Amino acid sequence: MTTAPFGARLDDVVVRFGRSHRMLPTGTVVRDEAGTGLAGASLTIRPGTITGVLGRNGAGKTTMLSLLAAFTRPTSGTVVVGPEGAQEDPWENPWITSGTQLVRESGDLMNDEKLAVSLRYYADVRPCWSAETAERLLDLFEVDVRKNPSALSRGKRSAVGATIGLASRAPLTIFDEVYLGMDAPTRYAFYDELLADYAEHPRTILLSSHLVEEVERLFEDVVVIDRGRVLIAETAEQMRARGVSLTGSKDAVERLVGARRELHRQQLGATVQVTLEGGLDDDEAAAARSAGVEVGSVPLQDLFVRLTDPRSVRP
């Protein structure tokens, strides 16, 4: 089993879910339209990076992550996963799937057996499994492996998911919103463990989260999915350079804004704060300084919210 980090590529991938039939309380049967998970998504995941996967509810994050782990198959388009130069379709491909660990909020645990049984299963199917890491993290998160998963609180189940992801040491490790049930101290402990383990055992990690502010410091690359398509796929640094915030008197800020695209505007008494798309060149930065306008960076969370705002018209 190779331990080289896996990368992945999606080319024009469409995922359509079948039509379903539903009976209303009145007895009438209605036909639901087919749902679209992805509507032509193209993307490259660089091996050996931590990539944040962001998107509003229903954007297609889970669909995309499920494709990489071969839990779902594309309706059209291609998906390949694997180490550089040896990427293959992951569907029914044991070589690729044994190197891919998808951790979902549901936990994927055997609810009627003691937790120790599920852990043995993961140890068997993940060639790089670290029993020592699993034991240490379960101890850290105070999870009792003699309990059945169904007897664990939501937070403890999330901690088990986090443990499985880290202990798998899988060349592609995917965390799909696993931290939702965890309290803040547990989440922060998880982020620290993830960074420490990643530094020691380089691999590819994908993290989807709605807690963008909290996790953005972990990201090297960022993918933003919007309505089934990939809106942004670049380094976190490039994404941060997509916006700049200007704070100062209305007139001075207005002069700097000119005809540029505004992502957000906030009036604070006589002061206005505008988030602009793009950065400032040297002349603009000098003009801002001499006009007493404060130039700041924009957190990824704010950029993500503004760039995926359905009310904003894209150029």
Ligand SMILES: Nc1ncnc2c1ncn2[C@@H]1O[C@H](COP(=O)(O)OP(=O)(O)OP(=O)(O)O)[C@@H](O)[C@H]1O
């Ligand atoms: N099994 C399914 N049947 C029909 N439609 C589905 C199914 N699974 C997902 N969808 C639809 O596909 C779209 C993308 O869903 P997906 O779960 O991938 O989004 P998401 O970005 O993970 O959302 P969230 O942040 O709310 O978890 C949504 O419109 C959803 O309703």
